[in-house]
Amino acid sequence: xxxxxxxxxxxxxxxxxxxxxxxxxxxxxxxxxxxxxxxxxxxxxxxxxxxxxxxxxxxxxxxxxxxxxxxxxxxxxxxxxxxxxxxxxxxxxxxxxxxxxxxxxxxxxxxxxxxxxxxxxxxxxxxxxxxxxxxxxxxxxxxxxxxxxxxxxxxxxxxxxxxxxxxxxxxxxxxxxxxxxxxxxxxxxxxxxxxxxxxxxxxxxxxxxxxxxxxxxxxxxxxxxxxxxxxxxxxxxxxxxxxxxxxxxxxxxxxxxxxxxxxxxxxxxxxxxxxxxxxxxxxxxxxxxxxxxxxxxxxxxxxxxxxxxxxxxxxxxxxxxxxxxxxxxxxxxxxxxxxxxxxxxxxxxxxxxxxxxxxxxxxxxxxxxxxxxxxxxxxxxxxxxxxxxxxxxxxxxxxxxxxxxxxxxxxxxxxxxxxxxxxxxxxxxxxxxxxxxxxxxxxxxxxxxxxxxxxxxxxxxxxxxxxxxxxxxxxx
Amino acid sequence: xxxxxxxxxxxxxxxxxxxxxxxxxxxxxxxxxxxxxxxxxxxxxxxxxxxxxxxxxxxxxxxxxxxxxxxxxxxxxxxxxxxxxxxxxxxxxxxxxxxxxxxxxxxxxxxxxxxxxxxxxxxxxxxxxxxxxxxxxxxxxxxxxxxxxxxxxxxxxxxxxxxxxxxxxxxxxxxxxxxxxxxxxxxxxxxxxxxxxxxxxxxxxxxxxxxxxxxxxxxxxxxxxxxxxxxxxxxxxxxxxxxxxxxxxxxxxxxxxxxxxxxxxxxxxxxxxxxxxxxxxxxxxxxxxxxxxxxxxxxxxxxxxxxxxxxxxxxxxxxxxxxxxxxxxxxxxxxxxxxxxxxxxxxxxxxxxxxxxxxxxxxxxxxxxxxxxxxxxxxxxxxxxxxxxxxxxxxxxxxxxxxxxxxxxxxxxxxxxxxxxxxxxxxxxxxxxxxxxxxxxxxxxxxxxxxxxxxxxxxxxxxxxxxxxxxxxxxxxxxxxxxxxxxxxxxxxxxxxxxxx
Numbered sequence: 001x002x003x004x005x006x007x008x009x010x011x012x013x014x015x016x017x018x019x020x021x022x023x024x025x026x027x028x029x030x031x032x033x034x035x036x037x038x039x040x041x042x043x044x045x046x047x048x049x050x051x052x053x054x055x056x057x058x059x060x061x062x063x064x065x066x067x068x069x070x071x072x073x074x075x076x077x078x079x080x081x082x083x084x085x086x087x088x089x090x091x092x093x094x095x096x097x098x099x100x101x102x103x104x105x106x107x108x109x110x111x112x113x114x115x116x117x118x119x120x121x122x123x124x125x126x127x128x129x130x131x132x133x134x135x136x137x138x139x140x141x142x143x144x145x146x147x148x149x150x151x152x153x154x155x156x157x158x159x160x161x162x163x164x165x166x167x168x169x170x171x172x173x174x175x176x177x178x179x180x181x182x183x184x185x186x187x188x189x190x191x192x193x194x195x196x197x198x199x200x201x202x203x204x205x206x207x208x209x210x211x212x213x214x215x216x217x218x219x220x221x222x223x224x225x226x227x228x229x230x231x232x233x234x235x236x237x238x239x240x241x242x243x244x245x246x247x248x249x250x251x252x253x254x255x256x257x258x259x260x261x262x263x264x265x266x267x268x269x270x271x272x273x274x275x276x277x278x279x280x281x282x283x284x285x286x287x288x289x290x291x292x293x294x295x296x297x298x299x300x301x302x303x304x305x306x307x308x309x310x311x312x313x314x315x316x317x318x319x320x321x322x323x324x325x326x327x328x329x330x331x332x333x334x335x336x337x338x339x340x341x342x343x344x345x346x347x348x349x350x351x352x353x354x355x356x357x358x359x360x361x362x363x364x365x366x367x368x369x370x371x372x373x374x375x376x377x378x379x380x381x382x383x384x385x386x387x388x389x390x391x392x393x394x395x396x397x398x399x400x401x402x403x404x405x406x407x408x409x410x411x412x413x414x415x416x417x418x419x420x421x422x423x424x425x426x427x428x429x430x431x432x433x434x435x436x437x438x439x440x441x442x443x444x445x446x447x448x449x450x451x452x453x454x455x456x457x458x459x460x461x462x463x464x465x466x467x468x469x470x471x472x473x474x475x476x
Numbered sequence: 477x478x479x480x481x482x483x484x485x486x487x488x489x490x491x492x493x494x495x496x497x498x499x500x501x502x503x504x505x506x507x508x509x510x511x512x513x514x515x516x517x518x519x520x521x522x523x524x525x526x527x528x529x530x531x532x533x534x535x536x537x538x539x540x541x542x543x544x545x546x547x548x549x550x551x552x553x554x555x556x557x558x559x560x561x562x563x564x565x566x567x568x569x570x571x572x573x574x575x576x577x578x579x580x581x582x583x584x585x586x587x588x589x590x591x592x593x594x595x596x597x598x599x600x601x602x603x604x605x606x607x608x609x610x611x612x613x614x615x616x617x618x619x620x621x622x623x624x625x626x627x628x629x630x631x632x633x634x635x636x637x638x639x640x641x642x643x644x645x646x647x648x649x650x651x652x653x654x655x656x657x658x659x660x661x662x663x664x665x666x667x668x669x670x671x672x673x674x675x676x677x678x679x680x681x682x683x684x685x686x687x688x689x690x691x692x693x694x695x696x697x698x699x700x701x702x703x704x705x706x707x708x709x710x711x712x713x714x715x716x717x718x719x720x721x722x723x724x725x726x727x728x729x730x731x732x733x734x735x736x737x738x739x740x741x742x743x744x745x746x747x748x749x750x751x752x753x754x755x756x757x758x759x760x761x762x763x764x765x766x767x768x769x770x771x772x773x774x775x776x777x778x779x780x781x782x783x784x785x786x787x788x789x790x791x792x793x794x795x796x797x798x799x800x801x802x803x804x805x806x807x808x809x810x811x812x813x814x815x816x817x818x819x820x821x822x823x824x825x826x827x828x829x830x831x832x833x834x835x836x837x838x839x840x841x842x843x844x845x846x847x848x849x850x851x852x853x854x855x856x857x858x859x860x861x862x863x864x865x866x867x868x869x870x871x872x873x874x875x876x877x878x879x880x881x882x883x884x885x886x887x888x889x890x891x892x893x894x895x896x897x898x899x900x901x902x903x904x905x906x907x908x909x910x911x912x913x914x915x916x917x918x919x920x921x922x923x924x925x926x927x928x929x930x931x932x933x934x935x936x937x938x939x940x941x942x943x944x945x946x947x948x949x950x951x952x953x954x955x956x957x958x959x960x961x962x963x964x965x966x967x968x969x970x971x972x973x974x975x976x977x
Contacts, residue, residue, distance in 0.1 A: 322552075361593075361634075376626055379652075382619035391615065391659070392553060398663050406663070410656035417652045421629075421645055429633045429641045466552040 009059040009068045011050040012076045013120075016113035019043025023109055027102035036102035037092075043109055044084040047116070051077040064187060065123035070472035072120040075253050075325075079119070082246050082332050083112045088447045089340045090238035095349025097146050104144055107137035108242065115250040122188045124176050127254065128169075131214070134250060135165055138243060145236040146349070157227075157234025164217060164227040172214025178207030192261050199263045208269060211258055218251035219306040220299075222280040229287070232299035237346055240295055241339035244302055245332045252309055252328040256321045256473070259313050270314040274405045277314070280307030281412040288419050294352045297419060298338050301378060304412060305331055308393060311409055315396040322470045323392035326462065330377070330385035333454040337374025340447055341367050344438055354423065359432025366440060368427050370448040377455045379420040380413050385458035392466070487545050488530065489559040489610045492569070493603050495523050496576075500599035509591045513584060516595040520577040520602065527573040534566055536954050539961030541612060541675060549616070555672055558612040563958030564739055564809050565609040567951065568732055571816045572609065574936065575728045576602045579721035581933040582824045586720050586831055587635055594635060597627040598721060605729050609736065614662045614672040618655070621733070625651055628722070628730065636717040643710075643717035650710040654700035661693035665745070678744035679965050684752075691749035694742045695757070702734030702790050704757075705764040715783035720827030723779065727786055728820035732812045735793045739805070743797070744965040750800070751966075757798045758884075762891050764791030769898025773905070778826045778836040781906060782819060785862060788895060789815045789870075795892065796877035800966055804880020805959050806952060810873035813951065814861070814944060818870055821858045821937040825851070828930055829910075832923055838909055845911030847923040852911040854926075854934045859907040861941045863900040869944035 007014070023043070026036045055077065059068040087108075096104050114134025121127035143158035180186060182204055183194035198204050217224040232240045262269045284304025291297035309331070312324030342352045344367055345360070361368040377384035390413065398406050440448075458465060499519030506512045534542060541560030549557040561569065579598060587594045604627070607620035625648055633644030662672070668686065669677050682690070700707045711731075715723050743750050768788025775781040789811065796808030828851065829844065830836050845852030861868035864875075874896070881889035926934075944951055 372626075381626065381652075382622045387619070387622070388550070388553075391663070394659070395553065395663050395666065398660075399667055403664075406660055410660055414649075414653045414656045417649055418645075421648055425633070425641055425645065428630065429644065463548075463550045463552060466550065470552055 005059070006061065009054060009057045010061065011054050012047050012080060012116055013113065015047040015050045016043065016080075016109055016116055019046065020106060020109040020113055023102065023106040027106050029102075030099075033098065033101045036105045040105040040109060041084075041087055044080065044087050044112075047080040047112075048077070048084050051080045051116075062126070064189075065126045066117075066120050067122045068120060070468070071253075074468055074472060075119040075249065076116050078329050078332065079112065079115050079246055079249060082249070082336070083108075085336055085447065085450065086238070086242050086245065088443055089241055089336060089343055091343060091444075093236070093238055093349075094346075095146050095236040096144055096238070100144055104141065107140050107144075111135075111137035111141070111242070112246065115246055118250045119253045121254075122257070124180070124186045124188065124191075128173065128176070131218075131254075132169070134247060135169075135218075138239075138247070139165065141239045141242065142231055142235040145234070145239070153230070153234040154236070155234075157231045160227045161231045164224070168214045168217030168224060171210050175207045175210025175213065178203055179211065182207065188257060188261070195261055196263075199266065205268050208258065208262060209272060212255060212273075215251045215255045215258070216276065216306075218247045219255070219309065220248075220280075220303050221276050221306045221310060222283045222303060223276075225280065225283070225303045225306070228303055229296045229299040232295045232302075233293060233351060236349060237295070237339065237343045237351075240299075241336060241343070244298065244335050244339065248302075248306070248309075249328050249332055252324055255313065256325065259316060260321070262316060264316050266316065270316055270400075270402075273310050274314045274402060277307040277310035278405060278408045280304060280310065281408065285412050285415045285419075288416070291419070292354055294338070294342055294354055294357070294423065297354070297423070298335060298342075301416065301419070302335065304416060305335075305378070307412075308390065308409065311393045311397050311402075311405060314402050314405060315400045317396070317400070318470055318473045319399065320393075320396035321473050322466060323389065323396045325469050325473075326458075326466055327389035327393055329465075330389045330455070330458050333451055333458065334374050334377045334384075334386055337370050337377070337448075337451045337455065340444070340451060341371045341374070344440065344444060354426050356435070357423065357426040358430040358435060360427040360438075362432050362437075363435060364438035364440060366445060366448050367438060370452055371427050372424055373452050373455055375420040375423050377459070379417045383459050384455050385462070386455075388459050388462050488526070489543050489561065489606075490545055492523060492527055492573070493559075493607045493610065495519065495526070496599040496602040496606075500596045500603070503592060503595050503599060506592065512591050512595050513580070516599060517577060517580045519599060520573075520580050523602065523606075524573040524577055527570055530561070530566060531570065531954070534561070534563075534954055536563070536957060539563075539957040544612070549613075553615075554666075554670075555615045556613045557616060558673060559610040559616075560612045561610060562961075563954040563956070564736065566954055567809065567813050568609045568729075568736060569606055571732070571813055572602065572605050572729050574940075575724060575816065575820055578820070578824065578933050578936065579724050581929055582724060582827055583719065583721040584929055586827060590634065594631070594721075597630050598725075600627045601631070601725060605725075605733075608733055612674045614665070614674055614677065616672075617674070618659060618662060621658075622652075622655060624730065628726070631722040631725070632714055632718045635719040636722070638717070639713070640717045643713040646710045647714040650700055650707070654697035654707075657693040658697035661690045665690060674740070679968075680745075682746070682748075684748045687746040687749035688752065691742055691746040691753060694737065694746070695753070698734040698737035698742065699760075700734070701737065702731060702794060703787065704734075704760050704790070704794055705767050705787065706760075708764070708768075708787050711787065712780050712783045715786070715823075716777065716779045720824060720830070723783075723823040723827070724820045727782075727823055728816035731786065731790055732816060735790065735797060735808065735812055738794065738797050739809070739962065743800075743962060747966045747968055750798075754798050754800065758795060758888060761791045761795035761798065762888065762895075764788065765795070765892055765895035766898070769895045769902065772902040773898060775902075776838045778829065778838060778841065778906065778910075779823070781838070781902060782822045782826060785822075785899065785902065786815065786819055788899060789819065789862075791895070792874055792877050792892075795888075796873075796880055799877075799880040799884040800963070801880050801883050802959055802963060803876045804884065805962060806955050807873050807876025807878075807880055809955050809959070810944070810948065810951065811870070811877060812873075814869040814873045817937050817940045817944070818858055818861045818868075821854075821934060821941075822862060824933055824937075825855050825858060828926070833917065833919065835917075838906065840917045842909045842913030842917070843915035843920060844923070846915065847920050848925045850926045850931065854938065855911060856907055857938055857941060859903045861945070863903040864896065867942070867945050869941050869948075871945060872948045 288300035611617035
């Protein structure tokens, strides 16, 4: 492999790494907030361009630990575009202390860098390192919210996040040790080859199951979800939008890698996944119904959506994985639509209660439209991406005969409509009272337009996307 | 598959669906309210005008779907963009395109706030409704079916009456709850048959147990939409709170989608289950007719009265469908169209009263006829039509349904008769009070009679009341082949249905 082809294959990671270093240098000085913000935007844009350039690349780097293929490359594109959208949505970071804003951007870039690496790892040690690289900056970001009277919840949130995170990582490592013990290799491909004969042994099942726990934590699947609502509530709006979106895409991608180790006709692992999926949906719905804080509501609904994404995994085939990946990419757009509205409606970066949305259709019609599109997409209504994602998921699960799970899913979808409607009700059906109008700058307008277009186009014209995902999943 | 020349290369159904969407796109950038109203009227009129040739091009000699359009949409999920019409859907598409300009006219002054959003919602509704009747791919159908929910809920929730939010949410959640099971049934059918193409799903030898589950899932979804007793409770709330145009769209078109679903899906796809469940559905239909009649008799709110009369009329439609004979089904299709014309007109009439008096209370509106003679004339015709007076449209439909009912079971038909009498009672009570009652409301004195726009809104419907009533042949003509084919499917006598073009 020549150096130039290595460079091209590794370009997105390089862009983010170099960008993170630059941001680190910037953060050393005083009063460099604006410079840090521009640099971060530049890094995100460069990474997105680099990922787009790297779409067709194929390579095996670092002694086979790191694979560049169609699968990793489109995920990198999704992640870096998501990073750019999050940066645009986070505006001026109103609720972060001024003197740590440059560091905030530094950690942000580092975390995304970890995620981008994660999707390429095909060796478990590398994978764990990438996972930690994406997780640790997030722990800091949660705690970096400004302190003010009556607002100490960010510390509680950060502690919860880190405790659960480290525990989940420990369990995951424990599971990996079983897999390593069974196979004697840390390479996923080697594992797949060695696991074949012993796959039905309890040890292999336990190993795989425990390994998945680390990812379930990232995805906020019941019962590894306890951090979710508190972190959403405690972290600043911008951090929450990051925690809610990108790591889930990464988690689903790695989950695809691990569950494809299981035998296609296995029933134990899918049974467990189905159970967790159902429990997540019911739990998420149950508590989302009574939330008054929009971020907490999105947190609980995120638990339910993690359950939906898991529905794709019970099938253990390309159709299911494709559906799950498609759904989670769609979710990225849908949940960001919610967070864009939160970050604009919020006064001075504070949390947004449902009542504060009242009369949004008069105060900021475009924001109201974004919110309505986002909520109805989350509720799974056509013609938005949420519907087609659910359709693909249900179809994949039903094809394998999981009728009960499918029924549970649709019942949950029907319940979920209520609290998404409650959000829409505040925004569209209530009078604004004396709440102020919300002016939008051009970048916010563009962002809203992009998100609406993304949610709509991924829904109406998903043919190319689905084919790309399915094509990238077929074994090379 | 043969379709007449003019449509061979003209995607006429797509044009009908996308023209209102385009209109909505343009409307969303217009600023002047006057221009918005005229633009929406023009859009709906153009769609109506371009839908008329369909009737001429339609080949009544075949039960095949016509004007078929077929294109790949999401190949990975085997979902296609397939459109087509048969006799039943043709009539319903024409009904939709006829009603929509009248809705715009009826909202001319009624809607004073947020005109742009209102017109955009209305135009999106039109696109989705035409799409529902044209779709021949089950997922495409479901997309249109659900896409109607959002604009309709907004129509009720933003421009509605005092309890609009409650009504909008109730409407939304009810319909959504029904349709999620429809979705499961669609996927289950796909896994059984390997296609989402609706004509290909019909007439397959599914196991009876499977058919029963599919039928029940369909039934839940469609019965909520119709709405059949006991799933009707969203309807009065939604009708009473919705603005006039919303009520008209709801009554004239949305309710038809439930019965259309029975005809299009339940009967041909699950014929064995249909036979199994027929007695129960017929029982519910009779209950709906009687219940709707008695409840309507007790109402003092004009809109509620008309809303409950809808429950009764739609009971006739489901009754006709599930007699499973030619006159019953043909009658049901006519009842659907007639109900669209007559109840739509009645809701417009109530809207006209409400615009003038800001009340819909029966006693407050008593004696209007003395001050608004033209209005009273219109109201009289539509009330007579609603109670199925001979010579008006509803008579033909209900007569056919009842004769179908007699053929099925005499006891059944006789048990419906009180419903017909009740309809006469509540409609004449309303007409008598509003047109001829003693004046109790002092604000009547200054009332103006109908203006040109309002006459223009009601007149086309009046024409159809008598046209269908006196000469139903042009309407039944397009139904014949389709209904025969449907009967063959449900009685398993006919050949298997067509495949893709």
